[in-house]
Amino acid sequence: MGKVYIVGTCDTKFAELDYARSAARQAGAEAILVDVGTQNAHPGADVAADEVAARHPSGAAAVLGQTDRGTAISAMAEALTVFLRECGDVGAVLGLGGTGNTALVTQAMRGLPIGLPKLMVSTVASGNVAPYVGPNDIAMMYSVVDIAGLNAISRKVIGNAAHAVAGMALHPPVPSADDRPGVGITMFGVTTACVTQLRDMLGETHELFVFHATGVGGRSMEKLADSGLLQAVIDVTTTEVPDLLVGGVFPATEDRFGAIIRTKMPYVGSVGAVDMVNFGAKESVPAEFRDRRLHVHNPQVTLMRTTPEENRQIGAFIVEKLNRMDGAVRFLLPLQGVSAIDAPGQPFHDPAADEALFSTIRDGWQAAPNRQLIEVDAHINSREFAAALAANFRDITP
Known part of the structure; x- marks a missing residue:
């Protein structure tokens, strides 16, 4: 005591x-x-x-x-x-x-x-x-x-x-004999289909803690990692990074990914929902962005499509942090789209912006025995991509 x-x-x-x-x-x-x-x-x-x-x-x-x-x-x-x-x-x-x-x-x-x-x-x-x-x-x-x-x-x-x-x-709580290895997963509305499939694939063997990527959600997940309460992370949704770099309302801090660097825990990640910056109601969007490609997600949330240049900044931020991870890392790129609204016929479909993101991560990647960059020719919400995440997770966890 x-x-x-x-x-x-x-x-x-x-x-x-x-x-x-x-x-x-x-x-x-x-x-x-x-x-x-x-x-x-x-x-x-x-x-x-x-x-x-x-x-x-x-x-x-x-x-x-x-x-x-x-x-x-x-x-x-x-x-x-x-x-x-x-x-x-x-x-x-x-x-x-x-x-x-x-x-x-x-x-x-x-x-x-x-x-x-x-x-x-x-x-x-x-x-x-x-x-x-x-x-x-x-x-x-x-x-x-x-x-x-x-x-x-x-x-x-x-x-x-x-x-x-x-x-x-x-009287501290007594750990339960039913506790399974804890895994943190990041999710947004536009990556829910991916995470739902992951839960079906891994839920019987692991306790899955899903964090809504609203700024505080990512910080909460990393706090649990720093506290030793997670055994691994499947970071599907890194949308808090564009909000940090561009000025949205759900930003990460500069320490995003820091807990993984410090703890060296197994990490599977991706670029879910980095096609967007989040704002409140449409009238709250800053004046300098009102001519940009906007999508009203609901009356309280307006999304702005990230540009190729912004995606290069996002990719550079992410890959710099990945290169500092000394634990087992698998980072997956969904080449057919990074969110539900980044697909053919959807409002944020923009292959040039996605390619700016992917190429920046490819070019900045520093090869190491513990780290693998994996490209999957599928959409982030497809079963193929969810299965790839699950398979890579199993490869690097006991």
Whole structure:
């Protein structure tokens, strides 16, 4: 059983943090109070702020020597991320605070594996929490009253939070004997037929986790890979890359494919739905794109066909990442179309744009014993292509 790490700024909120520590201990957990204050040290913490700050890559002075509060908070967040990763005995993390401490603690929480309990009691937890949570399993609890002194309300909220993390640390879920090897698969509406066939082909032997490629979907899949909760990835749909490069609403980050590079896990990939950039309702399409080839997918989603030049950029981004993968890699190109609407008679059928993509990946490919580039003369949603994905997956996985 791991310890409960309670994190906050003891120079301003020691009474509340100490109350949470006591409540967690009364619930039976071993609780550690970590001070991340950047102004004045407090003697009541179990881990002093300077000990955390020392984990910053540039040393404690990069954190505690700052006169600008925002700079100090950002630096302490970086230091806390390293600190928590290095502890080795973290069973759960509880944060308490306002906007500054919420940003600080949740940044460090995002660096922890999926499945490790993380709870943030925050004054901003009733609003848009996406920037704090991202693709992670961080639970946000609204503090109701400000975390500015103990009272009848704050004691109930903080006590509940402390008991919650204590329970999670003391009673981790037991793995099921029925668990099968987990495989992440990326899908979009226009690649659903391919993924549905893959599920039929592999579902009896593997547990398949399908991620909607809406930006956060790809990040969630890679977070699970980094957390050791996937054994392999079948990355059918890399549409988040064009949104990143061209400016759509479902973008990847620059770290797309990074988890595969870091973990070296078996990877089968393709170029599903890179024929499009995603926007909202048609009237929301930026003015510079309104003369482009657009397709209204539904009232809330408008698709824009990627050009040959954009496809060269997309291909260059993808192949550069593939060349850095040291695990077993099979990357498949569907030569007859990359989405349901990229086929003869469909609105995004554009052989020249597709060929710009394929040729860029071919030309940039660096041959290696672990990596194979495979061209399939079929459409991405055909049974032939799905079968090729499944066969290559079986070739590189136990």
